[in-house]
Amino acid sequence: MKLFSLVAVAALSLGCAMSTQAADVSVAIGQTGESTMVYRLGTQFDFSNSWFQSDVGRLTGYWDGAYTYWDGDETASNHSLSFAPVFVYEFVGESVQPYVEAGIGVALFADTEVEDKQLGSAFQFEDRLGAGLRFAGQEVGIRAMHYSNAGLQSPNDGVETYTLHYRLSF
Numbered sequence: 594m595k596l597f598s599l600v601a602v603a604a605l606s607l608g609c610a611m612s613t614q615a616a617d618v619s620v621a622i623g624q625t626g627e628s629t630m631v632y633r634l635g636t637q638f639d640f641s642n643s644w645f646q647s648d649v650g651r652l653t654g655y656w657d658g659a660y661t662y663w664d665g666d667e668t669a670s671n672h673s674l675s676f677a678p679v680f681v682y683e684f685v686g687e688s689v690q691p692y693v694e695a696g697i698g699v700a701l702f703a704d705t706e707v708e709d710k711q712l713g714s715a716f717q718f719e720d721r722l723g724a725g726l727r728f729a730g731q732e733v734g735i736r737a738m739h740y741s742n743a744g745l746q747s748p749n750d751g752v753e754t755y756t757l758h759y760r761l762s763f
Contacts, residue, residue: 623756
């Protein structure tokens with residue numbers, strides 16, 4: 594629990610350090626592969642660069658920090674904090690821009706169990722794939738995320754989530 598608190602303080606400090614750049618806020622709701630509900634609240638800071646700009650689109654990205662609540666039964670509920678760089682390919686569009694995204698980051702869980710899955714450690718890697726639409730300072734999309742400790746500890750059951758998210762730019 595001490596480590597979880599330290600990571601929370603570090604995440605808040607990082608947020609304050611990046612506060613000179615406008616932050617976006619996102620919410621997500623979804624389920625794990627075993628039907629546990631997940632609720633996620635996050636903040637994003639866009640990269641200041643883009644690459645490979647063409648008539649089709651461009652590569653860009655954002656930093657994502659989030660808190661996730663895993664709503665299981667009395668013994669299976671959990672909490673996690675995560676931080677990840679996410680790369681986004683935005684397709685050209687006038688009022689609506691489709692995009693695809695991918696990222697790999699880290700997460701820290703309050704407990705090493707989600708449902709009947711044994712994570713092996715509180716520290717996990719967070720892999721994501723997603724797609725969606727951006728329009729008028731907003732975004733809606735879907736994401737698949739996988740959490741695993743990459744075999745650093747046993748057991749390493751891992752867990753997947755599938756969510757619908759909404760992001761608002763300020």
